[in-house]
Amino acid sequence: MTIRMNRRAALGLGTIATAGTVLGTAVPAGADPGREAAAEVGAATDDRARVASRIAGVYERLSGQAGGNWQSYVSLAGQGGAAPLVAVSESADQRIEAYSVNKIAVAAAVLDKVDRGLLTLDQQVEVTDAIVVPGGDGIFSLDGAYPSLVTLGHALANLLTVSDDTAVRLCGLVCPAAEINQILVAKGFPNTQVQPVANPNRFFLGTSTPRETHDLLRALVGGVLLSAASTEFVLRLLRSPVAFTDGVRREMSSAERARIATKAGWFADARHEAGVIFDTTGAPLVTYALFADGQSGADDFGATHPAVQARARFGRRVLGLTDGLGGSGTAHREHLYRPSNGG
Incomplete structure (x- = not known):
């Protein structure tokens, strides 16, 4: 298999391996409680480093099997509020057409105006x-x-x-195109921009980078992108049973799907998806931005497209690899799904 990424960057070895080596050092018997507590934190951090490394390996294998071009950024929540561990970073700062993934950014701009009382x-x-x-x-x-x-x-x-x-x-x-772009720049996302056309109220969905899409999602779940009410509104939609299920959420139960907020985008030969996997308490655990193009099957917009199949397997494997790990930050509990038979 041809490896298309810098493996050191993909595994985040600049930070992850160091944390595992330094903080994971064994503590001899009789050590003081403070040092024992530090060792427990170190062991947990080291465990997360191994999980992040395994996520990177799964991504590398599945994206390689799917072929084409991949631009991605994936992180795993740090232990106890520590910085996230970078699991995957492949062409993370490449500005590309985001297609419908940028509908999250459009919604954020509109809801920013709602938060300010303008809508x-x-x-x-x-x-x-x-x-x-x-x-x-x-x-x-x-x-x-x-x-x-x-x-x-x-x-x-x-x-x-x-x-x-x-x-x-x-x-x-x-919310005209120019205003959407101004709002996104003000929020720190200069590469996540819609493309204006002659009609100021129309636009193409524009561009982003894997890192910016990832960071926008992190800002959303962290409560710094929108108000609490608008944040919950967006997450309720992205985690709902009618949200995208062909990709990351495909090989999961309804309860597992409810733990994932996701948005896909597709056009021509591109098949993108970005979202957040929450732990069982609703805390953010894994954040992903997976952009792919150039695979076979450009006319296949269904679940059998190679990149979509790869994302489905990736989601299932990541959920398994992170089983038992806790997320970090504000918990966002899913809304109870109550099927109806009419009446």
């Missing part, structure tokens, strides 16, 4: 025949019931769950 989730936006994207993903192009009015909350729910393309244009009505 409300219950205000209405107009769905016209001219604004509907025909033949694309989502609900609006299927129902045929327009002109109509929907709430901004409804548009955002469609944007982040079924990746509705018309919902992008509805967001543009209340």
Whole structure:
């Protein structure tokens, strides 16, 4: 198999191996309690370093089997609030077309305006025949019931769950392209930008880098990107049963899927996905940004595409490798799923 990444960078050896070597030193019998406690922390850190290394190995094997080009950044939560351990870093600062993964960034910009009192989730936006994207993903192009009015909350729910393309244009009505980009720059994401067009309320979904997408997700779950209410709104959508299930979440039970907030993006030969895996208490555990293109099957937008298959196996393996590990930071408990039989 051809290795396409710097293995030292992929395993984060500059920090992980050092932590394992220094902090994992055995403590002789009779040592004072403070040193014993430090040794326990060191052992736990060393264990996480090994898990991060194994995550890197799984990624390397599966991405190699899928072929094509990969640009990715994956981290594992540190022990006791320590800095995350970098498991995968491959072309992490390469600016690429993010496609629908950037719908998270669009939603963040809109919700920033909600947080500042400039918009409300219950205000209405107009769905016209001219604004509907025909033949694309989502609900609006299927129902045929327009002109109509929907709430901004409804548009955002469609944007982040079924990746509705018309919902992008509805967001543009209340947050033009230039304003989205300004908000994202102000929040520290200069490479995560939509691409303006002649109509100021329209845009292509634009670019990001694996590292910036990863960091945006970390900021989201850390509560520094949006208000607490807006944060929970986004995570409730991205963790919902109707959110993307062909990739990282595919080979999982419904309870396991509820632990993962994820967003996929696809166009031409690109198949991307980014998200957060939470531990069983709801604390963030693994954050991933997996961007892939150039594989075979450019016309296959289903679960059989090589990159999507690789992500499904990656998700299953990472969930197994991190079993029993605790996350770090604010806990975001999943909302209870209650299937309905009507009535």
